[in-house]
Amino acid sequence: MRDLTRIWLCLLLGVGQALASDFDWEVRRFSGRDYVSVEKITEFYDLPRGVKPENKSLSLVKGRRSLLFSLGSREVEINGAKYVLSFPVMEKDGVYWVSRMDLGKTIEPALRPERVPGIKPFTTVILDPGHGGRDKGAASPYEREKNFALDVARGVRNELRKAGVHVVMTRNSDEFIELHDRAALTNARSSAVFVSLHFNASPNREANGLEIFSVTPRGSPSSEYDELLVRDMVEEYGNANEVQSFTLAHAIQHALQGAKLNMFDRGVKRARFAVLRLTKVPAVLVEGGFLSHPEDAKRVASKEWRHTYASAIATGILEFQKLAAHKTAPRLAADYRKFPSLPTTTVAALPRPTPVAGGLNLRELPESGSD
Numbered sequence: 001m002r003d004l005t006r007i008w009l010c011l012l013l014g015v016g017q018a019l020a021s022d023f024d025w026e027v028r029r030f031s032g033r034d035y036v037s038v039e040k041i042t043e044f045y046d047l048p049r050g051v052k053p054e055n056k057s058l059s060l061v062k063g064r065r066s067l068l069f070s071l072g073s074r075e076v077e078i079n080g081a082k083y084v085l086s087f088p089v090m091e092k093d094g095v096y097w098v099s100r101m102d103l104g105k106t107i108e109p110a111l112r113p114e115r116v117p118g119i120k121p122f123t124t125v126i127l128d129p130g131h132g133g134r135d136k137g138a139a140s141p142y143e144r145e146k147n148f149a150l151d152v153a154r155g156v157r158n159e160l161r162k163a164g165v166h167v168v169m170t171r172n173s174d175e176f177i178e179l180h181d182r183a184a185l186t187n188a189r190s191s192a193v194f195v196s197l198h199f200n201a202s203p204n205r206e207a208n209g210l211e212i213f214s215v216t217p218r219g220s221p222s223s224e225y226d227e228l229l230v231r232d233m234v235e236e237y238g239n240a241n242e243v244q245s246f247t248l249a250h251a252i253q254h255a256l257q258g259a260k261l262n263m264f265d266r267g268v269k270r271a272r273f274a275v276l277r278l279t280k281v282p283a284v285l286v287e288g289g290f291l292s293h294p295e296d297a298k299r300v301a302s303k304e305w306r307h308t309y310a311s312a313i314a315t316g317i318l319e320f321q322k323l324a325a326h327k328t329a330p331r332l333a334a335d336y337r338k339f340p341s342l343p344t345t346t347v348a349a350l351p352r353p354t355p356v357a358g359g360l361n362l363r364e365l366p367e368s369g370s371d
């Protein structure tokens with residue numbers, strides 16, 4: 001075993017995690033990047049072994065837990081929701097491989113959010129309605145993005161206040177605010193999370209659906225790029241919380257997928273948007289559908305739809321708050337569908353996925369997935 005691999009294994013498995021230290025990941029290096037086999041991942045997470053790919057897809061399902069990989073793709077489905085990996089799943093010698101980066105930064109926190117270290121209880125939610133004033137954002141036949149974003153932010157604020165959460169808005173009127181001022185307002189508080197609210201637009205009129213962004217891990221390409229760029233190696237403020245931010249995105253993603261929004265799931269993605277790079281607390285940006293898509297735009301224009309959407313975002317934030325306070329995993333999309341109106345206080349009684357052995361010490365994971 002090469003020294004580098006051995007060092008990484010020690011870091012990955014962490015000190016004092018007896019079960020994990022017995023686990024041999026058999027890390028392999030392809031094109032300067034570390035990979036682990038899907039077979040090892042299934043073994044570690046106690047998913048069905050020996051499953052053969054069908055149509056270049058691997059579907060691993062056990063009880064409430066599921067992992068669905070597609071060869072050559074960065075899209076992965078975890079417990080019924082979509083995520084975009086840093087690097088495509090690849091095949092070597094008839095075996096499917098996933099990058100070490102994706103194991104640590106996406107698969108582990110999505111499967112076991114309750115084990116993510118460094119998620120601290122917080123007192124304040126900062127809601128950031130995108131654009132404002134002269135910056136109108138995307139256009140639709142009904143209303144501009146800036147006005148939809150403010151309306152949704154107020155809806156989320158009202159739901160959070162009902163739950164007793166302190167909310168700060170980066171704007172509560174039609175005013176222009178610089179991105180770094182939004183980050184500065186956030187960074188003036190340490191006990192907070194930040195949620196930016198936007199709607200999408202694309203020259204491709206067929207593009208549609210919901211997507212959530214957290215900051216791109218250092219050493220990883222953002223979801224919209226195939227290749228690593230020089231700036232992908234820069235350590236930004238947001239990188240200090242990259243896994244915590246991802247976990248907030250995960251909690252909101254499942255709340256949205258569990259709500260009756262009738263919108264396509266584009267997944268949890270990574271980006272280096274200014275508000276994600278420059279903020280020092282867990283931060284996400286939610287894109288609530290495409291105003292350039294006729295059906296999405298019609299839904300967003302509906303007051304009822306926006307109410308359902310805002311409630312789901314608030315629910316996801318409250319799930320993350322519970323995770324921070326009590327280490328309880330956020331509800332999955334399937335939980336919301338099964339118990340649509342369950343009060344959040346009784347959620348702890350819900351059946352949970354079977355705990356699996358071992359630990360991935362994310363705190364000790366090296367920052368970069370390539371050299």
Ligand SMILES: [Zn+2]
Nearest residue numbers: 130137198199
């Ligand atoms: Zn926007």
